[in-house]
Amino acid sequence: MSLSHPVTFASGGAKLDRATHLRGATKRLLRDKQARLLPLSEGRVLMEQGDGWHRLAWVPTTPDTLKLTREAPIFLGLFEDTPVFAADFSSIAPERLERSFIAGAKLHDLRSVAGEISAGEASVAATAKGVLGWHATHLFCARCGAESRPEEGGWRRRCVECDGLHFPRIDPVVIMLVTHGERVLLGRQEAWADRVFSLLAGFMEPGESIEDAVRRETREEAGIEIGRVRYLACQPWPFPSSLMLACAAEALSTEITIDTQELEDATWVNKSDLPDILAGKHQQFAAPRVSAIARIVLSAWAMGEIPDFD
Numbered sequence: 001m002s003l004s005h006p007v008t009f010a011s012g013g014a015k016l017d018r019a020t021h022l023r024g025a026t027k028r029l030l031r032d033k034q035a036r037l038l039p040l041s042e043g044r045v046l047m048e049q050g051d052g053w054h055r056l057a058w059v060p061t062t063p064d065t066l067k068l069t070r071e072a073p074i075f076l077g078l079f080e081d082t083p084v085f086a087a088d089f090s091s092i093a094p095e096r097l098e099r100s101f102i103a104g105a106k107l108h109d110l111r112s113v114a115g116e117i118s119a120g121e122a123s124v125a126a127t128a129k130g131v132l133g134w135h136a137t138h139l140f141c142a143r144c145g146a147e148s149r150p151e152e153g154g155w156r157r158r159c160v161e162c163d164g165l166h167f168p169r170i171d172p173v174v175i176m177l178v179t180h181g182e183r184v185l186l187g188r189q190e191a192w193a194d195r196v197f198s199l200l201a202g203f204m205e206p207g208e209s210i211e212d213a214v215r216r217e218t219r220e221e222a223g224i225e226i227g228r229v230r231y232l233a234c235q236p237w238p239f240p241s242s243l244m245l246a247c248a249a250e251a252l253s254t255e256i257t258i259d260t261q262e263l264e265d266a267t268w269v270n271k272s273d274l275p276d277i278l279a280g281k282h283q284q285f286a287a288p289r290v291s292a293i294a295r296i297v298l299s300a301w302a303m304g305e306i307p308d309f310d
């Protein structure tokens with residue numbers, strides 16, 4: 001099924017042609033006068049901004065620019081037919097980066113501005129953040145510990161000693177709309193802002209199906225048994241490297257037993273309370289952030305877009 005509200009970071013990806021056949025031609029494409037590069041630093045993205053809008057701050061791929069990057073830029077692909085790259089400028093001071101290219105451009109946390117950039121740019125920025133974040137934490141070979149170097153436009157690393165190849169990692173996370181009739185199971189973690197409750201979620205483990213992971217995580221975190229599970233939608237979530245797999249899950253039991261290591265609280269919430277919660281008008285509960293798939297799924301369920309199990 002598809003949700004009527006676009007999923008942040010997942011929609012608009014069609015505008016980026018990853019052009020994998022060109023990854024070996026990165027050096028030539030970097031010299032293309034049309035080529036543009038998106039600067040990132042410590043996971044934040046350089047953006048231009050105005051009243052209620054942000055847009056990615058693309059800069060030319062000149063030698064002066066390239067000498068400031070920590071490693072060779074990543075070839076993201078062709079965006080509206082232009083070769084586009086992303087590069088990590090974490091080795092220079094953030095203030096210097098902000099001053100270097102476009103007047104007024106600032107580094108931003110992608111989650112906080114996701115609602116103010118276009119779907120296509122959000123998707124491109126999420127790709128850049130995900131792959132650059134992987135490079136920053138995988139400088140050495142996991143097999144032998146020697147240095148590794150990027151190749152194929154930054155889509156893999158090769159060990160200089162043992163020739164081992166390493167690829168960007170993605171960590172799948174199941175996130176569940178657990179329902180029992182007209183009620184949905186929501187939980188909160190201690191670190192979250194006051195009153196925020198969200199869908200339960202957890203990392204998948206090797207050897208697990210998506211359905212198995214939904215059942216295990218719901219049982220572990222809240223003591224609820226799950227019957228049928230249905231896939232809904234997914235969201236790349238590069239904070240740092242998750243892929244959120246949203247599912248509808250049918251609760252077979254209702255008595256909550258919380259795993260206090262994972263959750264501070266969990267409760268059943270009536271569907272009729274969701275409009276107020278989503279509008280920020282509820283006394284007891286607040287919704288997850290606008291860009292999160294949890295909120296998009298909760299909104300869709302509240303509006304009757306997600307069919308019941310019976």
Ligand SMILES: [Zn+2]
Nearest residue numbers: 141144159162
């Ligand atoms: Zn090695």
